[in-house]
Amino acid sequence: MAKALRVDPRDGVATLLNDALAGEVVTVGEGADAGSFLLTTDIGRGHKVALSSIAPGDPVVKYGYPIGTATQPIAPGAHVHSHNLKTGLEGTLAYRFDPVATASTPSASTTTFEGYVRADGNVGTRNEIWILSTVGCVARTAERIAAKAVALVGDSVDGVHAFTHPHGCSQLGQDLEGTRTIMASLACHPNAGGVLIVGLGCEENQIRALLAAIPASRHGMIRTLTTQASGDEIAEGCALVAELAELAKTERQTVGLDRLVLGVKCGGSDGLSGLTANPLVGRMSDRVTSAGGRVLVTEIPEIFGAEQMLMNRAASAPVFERIVEVVNDFKRYFLDHGETVSENPSPGNVVGGITTLEEKSLGAVQK
Template identity: 75%
Template sequence: MTKALTIAPGDSVATLLEDAHAGDIVADVRLTADIPRGHKVALSPIAANAPVLKYGFPIGRARRAIAPGEHVHSDNLATGLSGTGSYTYDPKASPTPEARTGATFQGYVRADGRVGTRNEIWILPTVGCVARTAERIAKQAGAQVDGQVDGVHAFTHPHGCSQLGQDLAGVRAILASLACHPNAGGVLLVGLGCEENQVKELLAAIPPERHGAIRYLTAQFSADEVEEGCALVAELAQQAAMPRQTVGLDRLVLGVKCGGSDGLSGLTANPLVGQISDRVTEAGGRVVFTEIPEIFGAEQMLMDRAASTDVFDRMVGVINGFRQYFIDHGEPISENPSPGNVVGGITTLEEKSLGAVQKAGRATITDVIDYGERVRADGLTLLEAPGNDAVSSTALAAAGATAILFTTGRGTPLGFPVPTVKIASNSDLATRKPGWIDFDAGAVLDRGFAAAEAMLLERICAIASGAPTAAENNDEREIAIWKRGVTL
């Protein structure tokens, strides 16, 4: 019998764990067509317009009557999402944390008590005009200070000029928050001179207590901006040198993200990351999750975990604000999943969202922060940002995540300012792309979640202690900033 997984009692579909063919028996029903791994099969008759259930929740409505054994996908399943939502605060108590032996890692303890997983010098250009300049400084200075810090990296972008209002403010907020990151032992701000995003205004957006670890230059007023930049990096590197110290999970800040998902992401990698999220929050650490458009359809279950009416109200504001953002631009809020998601077996946004929110575990949601803001509360925080992989992962880093757990079913080489741990939803991807993938969550199908959780936690602690990720080995480090306004 072909292997398939039914997630919750009463689900009307099961997800195939391997390719199957017409005539095969799956979950006690005979298939009427070939169905690829990660896709869904109907377990019982589903009437036209009736809800289709997966994860114990509706993932859309049947476009027509669906017979047992049929492939349930885009031709017979449609989203039920539209407009903004109306929500009620119905708090549900999160499970009591388990008493578990505390894991540790070797981190860099900063003067303010925060802990970095890397000790690097970051170069942040204020504007795209000096992006290549920042890269030249990073390359030359990196060779000069090799061994003093873990690396020198320039994070370039095309923004910082010809922008107004919220658009410019968003760029400045992201760069200011990156400049405060505990993985950066020092930061060099590189400006041009005539841009909207002036160096001194960016510096003013950074708390004064951080200024001692920051240097800046303005290229138009420098005799040799690369030489000056290298000298400033050398100064920062000497000042930043420090040893690692043993700390617990309570000092870890994790960002959780999924990209290039498939039909197994919500069954293997995402719930596995959710268990790690719970381990960190139970220990007193911090976890940040985002991708607001990929919460649509699963938001009420998250809102029921809000720590207070204030947190609930802010969640409603962020989620309905994003829904309105789509509406204002004349786009349907359900314009998701992506083509790759669909090929991988995800049909509707509700299905994608119900799988995606598994990464947030079961903890109480203690805070909600705006795009560009920094995490300020222990526990689980919801961050305002879109679903785009690069934009949302940059926002997670800016919020203070010292590592990002990035699940994927299709694969992606992308890496970001902080160690980005790629977790494959299926063993086939992990085998085909070992240069991209750090951990194979397909192991949960063979070994179970407990064993896979122990292995993944060990891997995360090793990476937090300095072991390079696949993306770091490939020198995949970049940022992307959310563009929300006109360009002058």
């Protein structure tokens, strides 16, 4: 007997937890709330099945929120997917701040972690050496240095990684400033116990200008290499990494969760992501933020259709207004370039059971 999960009592669909065939009995819920029905068609794991009749134009509800509207009559036990469900997303929206309570403060036993405290006061969860390339021309050089240096430093640090990109040359104004800002931020990341900046020498994104954008408190753990001025850039780069690894040796310290910063993003979602891993990450995020830490959410377009849930968790009305501005600004960007705000999910998401961006977003914001 197949099983399906209904997330919210208001839902008109449930998600199959395993593959099921037409005519098979599917159970939903447990105990007094348990129910069962016959499938009218084969439905794969992670895909949706209708729990009741849905008329054309009616909202299809999952997670307690609409994930789109029905495009044709949907009978109980039928597969609900791209053939009978469409997105309801269009353009920018007006939002209302309706604050909701967030998680309570965790117990004292869960308010600390073991981290690496840096000179600037930030705390990392790893102690690595990062190699940053100023320009795409030296990207491969940075990667080769990282690959060879791993054997040199052994387990004295948690790893050696190259962060490369195709930019840094023929960039001007805000374009160049954007690249430099991102690189300066990477150089300040607390997971980097040491940073090697590799440049070519003739690029727009000059090492000197990049260093000027990095706070002086980080300069002691930064080394630079200009390949056009080096006889053997790989050997010299490896030597600099070894030097940084020696300088980076340190011990973990017990610090409060208020000093932890986490980053979460969407990746490889399917119909079960919002029921399994994402809620777990969300519980962890609540613990961190309730203790004073921070959780960063990326990929703003992948909260379209679920943004109100996050907006209602804003710390204040001004913060709420800033979130509204960011969301609608992203939507206007899509519209100004002739794209719809619902140009998502990806083909892989669809194969995994996700039909609309609303559904994908509602699963993603569980984090």
